[in-house]
Amino acid sequence: MPPADQAKGASARSKRADAVRNQRTLLDAAAEVFVTSGVDAPIRLIAARAGVGLGTLYRHFPTRADLVTAVYRHQIDACAEAGPRLLAERDSPFDALGAWVELFTDFLVTKHGLADALRSDSDRFAALHTHFIDRLTPVCAGLLDAAVAAGEIRPGTGSYELMRGIGNLCAGRDDDPRYDPRRLIELLLKGLRLP
Amino acid sequence: MPPADQAKGASARSKRADAVRNQRTLLDAAAEVFVTSGVDAPIRLIAARAGVGLGTLYRHFPTRADLVTAVYRHQIDACAEAGPRLLAERDSPFDALGAWVELFTDFLVTKHGLADALRSDSDRFAALHTHFIDRLTPVCAGLLDAAVAAGEIRPGTGSYELMRGIGNLCAGRDDDPRYDPRRLIELLLKGLRLP
Amino acid sequence: MPPADQAKGASARSKRADAVRNQRTLLDAAAEVFVTSGVDAPIRLIAARAGVGLGTLYRHFPTRADLVTAVYRHQIDACAEAGPRLLAERDSPFDALGAWVELFTDFLVTKHGLADALRSDSDRFAALHTHFIDRLTPVCAGLLDAAVAAGEIRPGTGSYELMRGIGNLCAGRDDDPRYDPRRLIELLLKGLRLP
């Protein structure tokens, strides 16, 4: 006979574990669906893909923005944390900027539903947009400022502009071999570079 | 009793005049609505704005893509025709390319619903996309090739890629002062330029 | 060959006739459904009962309140017009009041969904409530005032209070032989009467 406390604890924990697993399942399903059908995909589709009821989805993510934000939060955070680290590790601020842009691009290209969500004019994604901007703009600005201070790039390009530009370049279906956002982004950086 | 022929002819001609006027009205209405509500605006809205019935709109433009294409065909054509002319007029191919890109950008920025339509993954706009590409890609390619041949820009950037990149940069709401697609497009060209 | 004008007119009229018939059908269906399922009955039910599509119902009556109002407007108007007429016809103001109350009661009892709608606290029926009050309160007030002036009833009871009281008494299912709103309303008038 196990101590009551332990049993209770286990029960409580396992309960949470179930919900957590569901949340995880939902996030995975949403990520997949976002890729194939965009972030405006029918809620029902996501629930079905996750194999849960509609209500379950609503319980975990009351609004669509909540879901989208949750889907991408990890990566947003990882991206934000990489900025200062790269600045410290790399030989030059421009190097760091390049590496960060690459990271950012990878993020957008692989989870490119995000790029679409960010461009959505609807207010539904205002919160996501805000989170995104609040979290990453300062990081990008730090890299840009350092590169400007080091005389490596020309001034005049804001972090919001650069990020949104990169985001835009990454948007849309990416199955056309004639279009590679990375090549254009590289040109963008080349255009920024001072001799 | 008037000659049948004459009556028929008159009727046919006046019908045609009516139909043409209707088509014109619809195109104008659609252009306006696209600007304010995007190319995904409800069909009824356009019909209402034009003051015609829904059926009339469908008769003239069976699919949404037909309508969008028609709305922008004039400008697409103008853009296409400008390519060779600029190449002849300007001092250098790169100059001509720059001027053409500016023209293209103006087109997309002012009728920016178009940029969104072009990116739309839905098949609904496949026809528009195709027309757009078929008409403009060769023009842009001519300019790029000339600039490469003149040693002004580095090779490796295709016309489709450049155009879609510019299109992407122009997409989305444009009321944010922090984001100016023209600045980024300028950087893109700078990145393309050889010293 | 009929004159064009006439043909056009006939066409326009017959078109309208169709729509009018549908509207009529919808009103009848709604009235029936309101009786059996209350004014909060599912919209689909009403559309189905009328044998039309959902969209048709929405076209004719964009909001539920529009539908409810339309269903009862005729009777409301008839009731409003009866007030002054009764005052002129009957021997005494109290007589007229009694007759009008009877009319009003008949209206509520037969279409008793209305009584429920009027009591609904939701804002959805604010418009109906307002129409109802605006239209009938003055009529009832005229009758009450006349009876007071004639010394037939005691003062102190407002028209809104009386009407809402009668409405309340008429509310609810009426298949219980133990409850007859008319008897209570008669008592109410008796209570109002001065010796």
Place this chain on the structure above:
Amino acid sequence: MPPADQAKGASARSKRADAVRNQRTLLDAAAEVFVTSGVDAPIRLIAARAGVGLGTLYRHFPTRADLVTAVYRHQIDACAEAGPRLLAERDSPFDALGAWVELFTDFLVTKHGLADALRSDSDRFAALHTHFIDRLTPVCAGLLDAAVAAGEIRPGTGSYELMRGIGNLCAGRDDDPRYDPRRLIELLLKGLRLP
């Protein structure tokens, strides 16, 4: 190791105490919620307000009617017991009837969600309705009969009819100064009175 019996007993007893407390909490919460959101308030709201789980609520009150009945049982009982007492205390049966009606009215007005519940045509409240009727109708009938026997009121009004009438008059939102159910109920009694 403590005797098993004792432990079991203690546990069982504490469980019962717990359950009783929970029931009490639920009743209070429900009463509050009924006032603000009506007796049709979402079940979750009540559980949340009580700070217990949904399952707990369902365990104690399997149907909504059970809950509503329980919430009002005390007052229903008090009302039932007041009848004979008033008949004994007051000078005349009519006096007693008036006092009882006042009591009954106070009950309905203060807990006015009840009046709505009683009118609800749904079967959900059949049980409540029944309990309500079974308990109070005889009491009211006793008062009416006594008043009739004393020659104070005219015969012909049943206790069910009177009670339901009063209930109806008390229903609906009560924040409109133009409508006071007590005034109408007073008229009703006046109408009942014999000279």
Place this chain on the structure above:
DNA sequence: GATGAATGAGGGTTCATTCAT
């Protein structure tokens, strides 16, 4: 040809009720 009424699929959201923990 033009009209716009009708259709109904499609997507969003709430909430009563069940049941695993």
Place this chain on the structure above:
DNA sequence: GATGAATGAACCCTCATTCAT
């Protein structure tokens, strides 16, 4: 016993598209 996560039926509403007039 208590918990609250999960379920899904039931509503609501919009709009692309068809077709009778």
